[in-house]
Amino acid sequence: MATLLQAKGFIVAEFDLVILGGGSGGYACALRGAQLGLSVALIEVDKLGGTCLHRGCIPTKALLHAGEIADGARDASHFGVNAQFLSMDMPAVNAYKDGVVSKLYKGLQGLIKSRNITYVQGHGRLVAKNTVEANGEKYVGKNVVLATGSYARSLPGLEIDGTKIMTSDHALTMDYVPASVIVLGGGVIGCEFASVWKSFGSEVRIIEALPHLVALEDESSSKQLERAFRKRKINFELGVRFSSATVTESGVSVKLEDGKEFSADLLLVAVGRGPVSANLGYEEQGIAMDRGYITVDNKCRTNVPGIWAVGDLIPTLQLAHVGFGEGILVAEEIAGLNPKPINYDGVPRITYSEPEVASVGLTTAQAKSRGYDVVELTYDLAGNGKAQILGTAGSVKLVSEKNGPVLGIHMVGARVGELLAEAQLIFNWEANADDVAPLIHAHPTLSEAMGEAHMALAGKPLHAHG
Ligand SMILES: Cc1cc2nc3c(=O)[nH]c(=O)nc-3n(C[C@H](O)[C@H](O)[C@H](O)COP(=O)(O)OP(=O)(O)OC[C@H]3O[C@@H](n4cnc5c(N)ncnc54)[C@H](O)[C@@H]3O)c2cc1C
Numbered sequence: 001m002a003t004l005l006q007a008k009g010f011i012v013a014e015f016d017l018v019i020l021g022g023g024s025g026g027y028a029c030a031l032r033g034a035q036l037g038l039s040v041a042l043i044e045v046d047k048l049g050g051t052c053l054h055r056g057c058i059p060t061k062a063l064l065h066a067g068e069i070a071d072g073a074r075d076a077s078h079f080g081v082n083a084q085f086l087s088m089d090m091p092a093v094n095a096y097k098d099g100v101v102s103k104l105y106k107g108l109q110g111l112i113k114s115r116n117i118t119y120v121q122g123h124g125r126l127v128a129k130n131t132v133e134a135n136g137e138k139y140v141g142k143n144v145v146l147a148t149g150s151y152a153r154s155l156p157g158l159e160i161d162g163t164k165i166m167t168s169d170h171a172l173t174m175d176y177v178p179a180s181v182i183v184l185g186g187g188v189i190g191c192e193f194a195s196v197w198k199s200f201g202s203e204v205r206i207i208e209a210l211p212h213l214v215a216l217e218d219e220s221s222s223k224q225l226e227r228a229f230r231k232r233k234i235n236f237e238l239g240v241r242f243s244s245a246t247v248t249e250s251g252v253s254v255k256l257e258d259g260k261e262f263s264a265d266l267l268l269v270a271v272g273r274g275p276v277s278a279n280l281g282y283e284e285q286g287i288a289m290d291r292g293y294i295t296v297d298n299k300c301r302t303n304v305p306g307i308w309a310v311g312d313l314i315p316t317l318q319l320a321h322v323g324f325g326e327g328i329l330v331a332e333e334i335a336g337l338n339p340k341p342i343n344y345d346g347v348p349r350i351t352y353s354e355p356e357v358a359s360v361g362l363t364t365a366q367a368k369s370r371g372y373d374v375v376e377l378t379y380d381l382a383g384n385g386k387a388q389i390l391g392t393a394g395s396v397k398l399v400s401e402k403n404g405p406v407l408g409i410h411m412v413g414a415r416v417g418e419l420l421a422e423a424q425l426i427f428n429w430e431a432n433a434d435d436v437a438p439l440i441h442a443h444p445t446l447s448e449a450m451g452e453a454h455m456a457l458a459g460k461p462l463h464a465h466g
Helices: 024-035 050-055 057-074 090-114 188-200 219-231 320-334 364-369 385-390 416-428 447-457
Strands: 003-007 010-020 040-044 118-121 124-128 131-134 137-146 150-152 180-184 203-208 235-238 242-247 252-256 261-264 266-269 273-275 307-309 349-351 356-361 374-380 395-401 406-413
Touching: 010 024, 010 131, 010 320, 024 040, 024 050, 024 090, 024 320, 040 131, 040 137, 050 057, 050 090, 057 090, 057 188, 124 137, 137 320, 180 188, 180 252, 180 261, 188 203, 188 219, 188 349, 203 261, 219 235, 219 356, 219 364, 219 395, 219 406, 252 266, 356 416, 364 374, 364 395, 364 406, 374 447, 385 447, 395 447, 406 416, 406 447, 416 447
Parallel strands: 010 040, 010 137, 040 118, 137 307, 180 203, 180 266, 203 235
Antiparallel strands: 003 010, 124 131, 131 137, 150 273, 242 252, 252 261, 349 356, 356 406, 374 395, 395 406
């Protein structure tokens, strides 16, 4: 239990663990810490659950699912179903989305309560190496975990007004479907919103400065997503930088550096997320940072003994499950369990657009640059029964060391995100194609494509040419 002390007019509470920020990273650390018998204070200024639950993963996936149903209605006749897509009822879509969020929010609040965690609603600030102050009270920790997350970035000269020029935070609360949208940024968040709006009936154009959409993925996945988006009539400009945006009476006009100009009802700025680290006392306590991110070692320790940092605040992959993993790692390290550092190559990554892009491990380019003798195998979903039933195109691509373990798995297609569970086991257990090939996959499932790819790489293709 925490100790309460009275010092110089402040209430001072002492804990094993004081956590600043109740998003994925912070609350996972709190839950695991409490499970391991540590006394924990969790300080959150807004809503427990953070970006992922309230403004990120969950609401976006609800919108994408609503979009999938809209597309299903549009394509119903292909499957012999008499149905018609009329329009989106955005208040009802939002009620569904908010219902999902609030159910999970309630569950999470109950979980935190049930673990005897001291939950503090308030703005926290690091006022000493072992102390966070919130609501005029001091919370002293043998360990302090910083988990203040990230915010949606903009570009110089691009003023977010929340109506015509907006970030994902605003896009998630819209009560109408815009006739046309420009999405600045073709990364994960940009592509997911482009997919949602296209499904909802908007004209969509993505502007991306890099040569490809989802440019961190294997180039083959990016190219397949581009092909699929072209087929869905999602427009995009690649390899060209944004120059300026002007709000007009009817919407927004966007100029690119190549001289092209596009207009639309609104502009979504999806150019990445920056760390929430300013004015929180981090610099004053001597915590090392790089461009606002807190730098840590492989156990999420900062340079200041007793201070740790997790989640979007540190320069690792900005994903909720990475935050969970880092929060758990820190709690276990503090409790003396000596957990293994996270292998970030082995973290599964998904873009939940239609089609989905999913991967784990190294891209071909990364594997080559690390000196591996690389072999590749691409299994086309055209040969997969379930993919034909669903009417999806795509592939499972394996990147492997010659006569060695699988180094990367890259997939494109409807629902391929669900195949990542197996892919991550294959990668993280350093399996060779020969180890996976004999495993029987249920028929007819998309997962057979995983089996078929490994069978083909092991030299015994079944439903594959060559
Ligand atoms: C549109 C969108 C879609 C996404 N989709 C996915 C997805 O599908 N899958 C996935 O894995 N990831 C997704 N992400 C990323 C994911 O949301 C983040 O990686 C994750 O939320 C990071 O967790 P965190 O705990 O580091 O930060 P956050 O979730 O941002 O939590 C930080 C918390 O700290 C609080 N805080 C900040 N300052 C203070 C302070 N001074 N005092 C008290 N509290 C403070 C904030 O209020 C916030 O609740 C998405 C993100 C966005 C924006």
